[in-house]
Each structure stands twice: as C-alpha cells, then as structure tokens.
Amino acid sequence: MSGMTSHGDLAAAGLQRLVSFYESISPESLQDLASCYAADAYFKDPFNEVRGLPDITAIFAHMFAALHEPRFIVTQQLLQGDRAALEWEFRFRFRRWNADASQCIRGASLLAFDAHGRVSQHRDYWDAAEELYEKLPAIGVLMRWLRRNASVKP
DSSP: OTTOOOHHHHHHHHHHHHHHHHHTOOTGGGGGGGGTEEEEEEEEOSSOEEESHHHHHHHHHHHHHHEEEEEEEEEEEEEETTEEEEEEEEEEEESSSSTTSOEEEEEEEEEEEOTTSOEEEEEEEOOHHHHTGGGSHHHHHHHHHHHHHHOSOO
C-alpha cells in the first residue's frame, strides 16, 4: 500500500483544511468552500438545514451580511477514521443591536468526510437559548425567566 493515501489520511488532511478555512473565513474565501465541502454536502445548525454548496455558501454569506467581524476559533479537534468533532468559539458583534459589544457562542461540530477528504455531513450543536436568545433585549428577558423557573437551583 506504499504510495497510496488512505481514507483516514484524506480525512485528516480535509480536517486541517477545514479548520484553516474556518479560522480565516472571510467573504472572499467563500469561493474556496468547494475545497472543503462535497458538492452535495449536508449542513445543519440550530437555524438552517441545507444540502449542497450553493445553500451552504448562502448561510455564510448571510452571516457576513448580518454580523460584524465574525470569526471562528477552533479549540479542540478529534478525528477517528472519516469522522471528526470540533469544539469552537464563534466571536462576532451584532450589526443591528448592541454593535459595540463582542459576543461569543461556544459550540461543537460533528463532521463526516467523503472518500476525497471533503466534508459530506456537517452538524453544529450549540445552545441558541443560552448563547444567543438570552442576549437579545425583548426575548432575553423571557429566556432568562424560563431558565430561572425551570432550573433545580433558584
């Protein structure tokens, strides 16, 4: 098998390419999404569920339109075969509300890589209630009240 690249090696290279992409993401770099994601990749987060590069690209284009200075910091990565997990921080500022305050969402992504080392499945997990809704003016009051009243500890 000398000289041949294994599926695991391709997944490892794909993971490093993906981490580099996210940690340097910009509106201009969205054209490079095809180097990280398969053409028919599945992507799901708390707000979106899409399939295919055009729709995944649209999610990130919207992110840049809606937020100031969005950036990702990958804090942990695990790889086993063609599956990976990333822990990350997403830092940004709102454009329309409290634009001076830096925000941070902490989350995780589960990934599957295809035989070419590109992401075929991407699922993000983060707590939209704690990480986002509680920070918004009107809905935040309700979310904080719900959390207090649903908690074992007052």
